[in-house]
Amino acid sequence: MAAEDIKKGLAGVVVDYTAVSKVNPDTNSLLYRGYPVQELAAKCSFEEVAYLLWNGELPNETQLAEFTARERAGRALDPVVKSVVDSLPTTAHPMDVCRTAASVMGARHELAEDSSPEANMKKAIDLWAAMPAIVAYDQRRRHGQEAVEPREDLDYSANFLWMTFGEEQVPEVVEAFNVSMILYAEHSFNASTFTARVVTSTLSDLHSAVTAAIGALKGPLHGGANEAVMHTFDEIGIRSEESLEEAATRARAWMEDALARKKKVMGFGHRVYKHGDSRVPTMKAALDKMIAHYGRPELLGLYNGLEQAMDEAKAIKPNLDYPAGPTYHLMGFDTQTFTPLFVASRITGWTAHIMEQVASNSLIRPLSEYNGPEERQVP
Numbered sequence: 001m002a003a004e005d006i007k008k009g010l011a012g013v014v015v016d017y018t019a020v021s022k023v024n025p026d027t028n029s030l031l032y033r034g035y036p037v038q039e040l041a042a043k044c045s046f047e048e049v050a051y052l053l054w055n056g057e058l059p060n061e062t063q064l065a066e067f068t069a070r071e072r073a074g075r076a077l078d079p080v081v082k083s084v085v086d087s088l089p090t091t092a093h094p095m096d097v098c099r100t101a102a103s104v105m106g107a108r109h110e111l112a113e114d115s116s117p118e119a120n121m122k123k124a125i126d127l128w129a130a131m132p133a134i135v136a137y138d139q140r141r142r143h144g145q146e147a148v149e150p151r152e153d154l155d156y157s158a159n160f161l162w163m164t165f166g167e168e169q170v171p172e173v174v175e176a177f178n179v180s181m182i183l184y185a186e187h188s189f190n191a192s193t194f195t196a197r198v199v200t201s202t203l204s205d206l207h208s209a210v211t212a213a214i215g216a217l218k219g220p221l222h223g224g225a226n227e228a229v230m231h232t233f234d235e236i237g238i239r240s241e242e243s244l245e246e247a248a249t250r251a252r253a254w255m256e257d258a259l260a261r262k263k264k265v266m267g268f269g270h271r272v273y274k275h276g277d278s279r280v281p282t283m284k285a286a287l288d289k290m291i292a293h294y295g296r297p298e299l300l301g302l303y304n305g306l307e308q309a310m311d312e313a314k315a316i317k318p319n320l321d322y323p324a325g326p327t328y329h330l331m332g333f334d335t336q337t338f339t340p341l342f343v344a345s346r347i348t349g350w351t352a353h354i355m356e357q358v359a360s361n362s363l364i365r366p367l368s369e370y371n372g373p374e375e376r377q378v379p
């Protein structure tokens, strides 16, 4: 087989249909079930978007009330899951904690072996509703703090922040968090979603597929990039006394040096978007609001300096993880918690794809071209 016939990384290969989302790199657009993600981020709650991804349509008032009631009823931290989390060392990466928790929830689910559409919808909502408590508690236990009980009077985003910080956040912060959850929710056949679909295609169960997807998301070429962006900022050095311009100058110098050393800088580039990520302008606007809210112009300096130097040197544009990382930092999340926040959001997209895969399944099993030793005999 000719080398060019081998589609390494499956780049450019279309493997199936999907009605969940459409990524159009030529027009820099992303549609969830036909709706532009920017419009959803401006007008909807994350709960409405989750409903849309799973059901194909936005909810009416009655449907939304019933749906949010289900989400709010499923928020408590299961004591068994909590004890498993407590048994894991705080040296474990929070993504390992999330992955383990998803697996435990699967093993304990009353419909564990049922992959009917009704069972899968229930499992998806249960996982989605429960994950914030796990992410929030895991951050808290690393600071020696107790778990915070969920509040039924708060929406998903406000409650997530409440359970993490034990304080109610102002509406601007809740709104920026809501926007990030919507933008992270779904992105067609990315690596973790494809992983979930591969697992589902063997007729395995929803929790197994999500557990595997969390493993795929952890890597810095995928979801782990939002965490890696903050490591870059830390490496350059965040100096709160510095002006925007001073920070930008240091960031530019760092980027020029990194590129001269052929370093891959996380938070830039994308397999599908080559002229910019459709989600970045909306997330950058949320970051700008958080920078103004917390009064941290030096972070904008670092952001601008890196972005400009990368653009001038290689014309590679930021991806969603680039503005999301510093936004979560400003809100007070630990850097290692950033990718678990992505998990909490992407559970919606993953499970929408899992249900789509079940509904029209074909085992995903590609071929490979052998390039090992010729056949030989055992001496």
Ligand code: COA
Pocket (backbone or CB within 6 Å): 009, 220, 221, 222, 223, 225, 263, 264, 265, 266, 267, 268, 269, 270, 271, 272, 314, 316, 319, 320, 321
């Ligand atoms: N920093 C520096 N150079 C980069 C780069 C980055 N973040 N992303 C791409 N490039 C360069 C590559 O070095 C390569 O250059 P070359 O042709 O001179 O070797 C070229 O751009 C193509 O990159 P490649 O990695 O082959 O493209 P891809 O489509 O396989 O990769 C990513 C896409 C996302 C894996 C890649 O851009 C990357 O590693 N980005 C950083 C991780 C990240 O932010 N991931 C989150 C994605 S949402």
